Amino acid sequence: MQANLKYFFEPESVAIVGASSNPRKLSYGVLKNISQYGYKGSVFPINPKSDEILGYQCYKTILDVPEAVDLAVIILPASMTLDVLKQCGEKGVKACIIISGGFKELGSEGKQREVELMQVAEQYGIRIIGPNCVGNVNIHSGLNTTFIKGLPKAGGIAFVSQSGAVCGGVVDHVLDEGIGFSHLISLGNEMDVTETDMLDYLVHDDNTSVIAAYVESIRDGARFLEVAREVTRKKPIVLLKAGKSESGAKAVSSHTGSLAGSRTAYTTALKQAGVIEVNSLRSLLQTALALDLQPLPKNDRAVIFTNAGGPAALLSDSMDAQGIKLETLNEEVQVKLAEKLNPSAQTMNPIDMLGGANEDEYAHAIRTTIDHSQAGVLLPVLVPQALVNPLAVAEAFVNETKDSGLTTLACLVGKHSIADAKHLLHENKIPVLDYPEDVGQVLGAMRNYREVQKRPPLDSKVGKPAYHEKAHEYMQQLGERKQIGEADTRPLMELAGIPNVKGAVLNDLDAARQYAQQIGYPVVLKIVSDDILHKSDAGGIRLNIQDDQQLELDYQAMMRDVHKNVPNAKIEGVLVEKMYQGGEEVIVGMKRDDNFGPMLMFGMGGIYVEAFKDVSFRIAPLAEEEIREMIMETAAGRILNGLRGVEYDIDSLVHVLKALAELSIAIPQIKEIEINPLKVMPRGEGVVALDSRMILD
């Protein structure tokens, strides 16, 4: 954990620089919030025009405060912040929250302000949250430096947000729901302290059991990946990433380039780090709540207790979508269940006790299931009914499940008449979902996180390859060229231990014929020219050449077509390659993401790659297990694994992906690299790259 971060959350004293005595000002709201939720430290409003605000003595500058100040909250026009920060430095302040806007979000002038602030902060060793944020709340200590109205109850969810408004909206959503938080942290422009710093802090915070994050961008992808991977071994992170549009990558030069966008890099990184990615604010709250209140499911067999079939059907559908199945209740259990239920009740799972089911029937069904089945998940559902008391039923949920050690998620289908029951359940650590269709997603996230925790630590280190220096020398030879075709990518593949199809660049027909005879027909001809990016569009490929005669015809035809289609292309020669039969065609590639680094791609190759987008991704460095997972996520992987009867050489494929990862890390100049197709032969017979290309930085 980094220095000084604790002063944001557990300061012994706080100064509010720019506190106003006018209740219509936000800075008054901040002081009021600090005053009213039980914060025990000293509070110093700083305002040259007031003597006292809200009962606190006021000081003209922070330098006038008679005691030490740990934390300063600055709410002043942007132009004044630099001087104030200097004063904070002189005063020995450890941490500053700059709520003021007027910085990077407005463009270059504001960005320059941040640079100047950062210099001062570094000079004095001050950590800064913001600027352009809404402050933070430590709910357990009562320190509230925001101007948000109202405060959720205390609990285990730390909410970290890059948008102050989302933070406020979340508070407004949960105020009346009895959902408990440990911290609300708004990070604003992240001039200094980032979302990753917060993960690192919160993993050590005893009041926090789950971290919920709203993120618009991650500043240092590689560090995030490293930190989050560690954090998720101890506490779950649930994350909502806003901004899904894929910028850049419009001028597409390879399949990898077009498929491996920056949004994909986020999703890939989050998955590799064991972070639970959700797609909505509602899901973020629901999932965090469940992870805070309940133990992880010990198995994936669930039982539904309901007073209505419809909601149970919707709930089952949502579980089905997550691959979670209903526990089969054997006849013995069903007989026991029937003893105290309506004779018409359904004792198969879902246990439908019918509309009149009351607290006793729910209690009996839940107790019987806990005692006589192996289910790991209990899902009581209540639809409000005219003659049933929701509060009494909720009490039954609590009493019967509390010592079970099983995962319980309740669904109360409604709003008007279940408010009290919901509060009771939340107080007793049973999360409540309002709609049955949301249960599956939450349970799926809990199951996924259990698997993350079970995962053995991965050895994702990728060493410096032995060919390192040779590769660098070779890259030097390529000079300033950006688009590297197959002919010049082949030597690098060879260095990296990736087998190329047998072939050579020749300068004329005679040499081509001689080489073809040497390697044996059938062969392939490919034009070699830096000026021709798409060989087949230019007529620069001839396949399946069977003999000398056909070679001559095809050679001449190809030259004619290329000269016609790309008149000014400089031709470096002709690549003659062995024509390969059999095997499965896959695509492997790498695109360097600006934020997260080298991202590997694997998928179905050949002509259908863009049509089916059957591809998967991983960010390097990565462990061999992750490469194998990556392969098996695709239909291509399942086909290679024997789906259609033949098992292919997956080990050799893994070797290629590993080699690509090593190569990408060793040679940062490579922006994109693609082997398409890579032929994967039956098991034991290896792989061979039939075409490859690179884009350099």
Add this chain to the structure above:
Amino acid sequence: MQANLKYFFEPESVAIVGASSNPRKLSYGVLKNISQYGYKGSVFPINPKSDEILGYQCYKTILDVPEAVDLAVIILPASMTLDVLKQCGEKGVKACIIISGGFKELGSEGKQREVELMQVAEQYGIRIIGPNCVGNVNIHSGLNTTFIKGLPKAGGIAFVSQSGAVCGGVVDHVLDEGIGFSHLISLGNEMDVTETDMLDYLVHDDNTSVIAAYVESIRDGARFLEVAREVTRKKPIVLLKAGKSESGAKAVSSHTGSLAGSRTAYTTALKQAGVIEVNSLRSLLQTALALDLQPLPKNDRAVIFTNAGGPAALLSDSMDAQGIKLETLNEEVQVKLAEKLNPSAQTMNPIDMLGGANEDEYAHAIRTTIDHSQAGVLLPVLVPQALVNPLAVAEAFVNETKDSGLTTLACLVGKHSIADAKHLLHENKIPVLDYPEDVGQVLGAMRNYREVQKRPPLDSKVGKPAYHEKAHEYMQQLGERKQIGEADTRPLMELAGIPNVKGAVLNDLDAARQYAQQIGYPVVLKIVSDDILHKSDAGGIRLNIQDDQQLELDYQAMMRDVHKNVPNAKIEGVLVEKMYQGGEEVIVGMKRDDNFGPMLMFGMGGIYVEAFKDVSFRIAPLAEEEIREMIMETAAGRILNGLRGVEYDIDSLVHVLKALAELSIAIPQIKEIEINPLKVMPRGEGVVALDSRMILD
């Protein structure tokens, strides 16, 4: 519209048979509900033990009622319903709602009760809703025959539910939200009146502008399709189907059989009928609300007005997922916007007026956009802020948008402090969503429905084919056989005008050789045997035979393999076919759905069909436009259409699908039929079926 349905909703008099004077009984609740929401007709409680309940004079039997009775609500034990229904018949009652349970839902005895009730109902011409339902509410007339507590306000949404509990849960959800309904209709076991009858009734109901339906199963798929197609030309239907698990079809005999499950049939039918299918109860409510309150979007260009970037990003993401784009605001508009906004506001779309934005700034931005851009959709977003009054902002939304004719959806991110604002907006016909991520789905549904309404009426009639009699004769010849292989499917294909690959069944090697010479090498050999379902597994296929010698070897090897793998198989002969090169392989098939009838399938053929599941479906009868849509929904279709440079003969493919539809309708015995692969040649060169098979009923 069918006879008597109006008596359920607009009766001049109602009898409650089984009304209790005990406030703890549901039947008391029903009477109370009838009494308290302004129903103007006569009310007659029927109870032999009371003289008066809730101020209404009580009668011993319905026959004792001195006036005519239009509607009877029966809440008595199942065993008593038959006698009561007979009395209703004698009394001349037009419609009965049977709330009582104890019927089909309990099994065969209960089912028999329904049969007996139905006989009486038919004898007297009584229409029945239920049994096992919770009654109905006509909110505009105040007739409430349910025991549900509370009543939503009046509006345009008719909610039809096959689950009484879902009906109750929905009411509980919306009671405090100001969402208005025309009818709440719970259908129970649908012994007589079905969901389809209700569509047919509600399309003529002036108070209803949108039909929202919760459905567990549809009783008569073909009729539903026909009725819903007509209804959706006039009013939108939003439908949630519960129960997604695919039952049956475990023993899979073809790709079509495994891919075309009953859940797929539902989704396909709903799409063809122009019904908006949603996946959650929440979506059902949100979508119905928006369709009730707002006009359909006149175009798909939206403008977001917000006081915070984060929620706008989530909202944009949700629109992106639906393919709805943000309107580009030109510089002139942006200059006008800037005039009265915070100097730091973002005037590009989303228009971010920053946290302090008040009602005047929202009003200015909305007005400017309406006056100076072509956007068809306005999306004002408000996150509660300390110094902003949500009610005043909501008023601005209403005032500025009300005469614009544009589609407005508001998003108020919160709950606690926006309740009043939400009510105001709902009263003024602006739907409010609580979470920005939900906006895209709702807008997408409105856009889709606009396209449904624009769609010209389709001619989906499929006539009796000319070969009808011949085909029936041929089917007779096939006798009792269920699994029909290629050899015996070919003649039917030929009758239907679907070109088979050139081929013939031969009885020995000599005949095979002679035929191969006649059609020319290369050829294919296939074993012909009713006992061999999977020819390739049995070693019963030999491809690419180049000459007489290879034919002999392959013939003998195949016979050996088949005898070894399936020792007792009766071999009818060998199919010798021309080996076909070139073209694209697709799969076309038909599976007869129990509920909806013949369902056609089209997709990528050959070896990848199960791996990629790139398939689409339509239910026959269908129009040619629907066949073309079906093709273009798949990657296979886009490839045929020239995605990779070559255009294939889509017209001939359409002809084959049309022929399959005709054949399936003409010959109901065919349960499944599959052509895999069908080779589609380049445009103008036709198609050819390389393999086909059938399953008969």
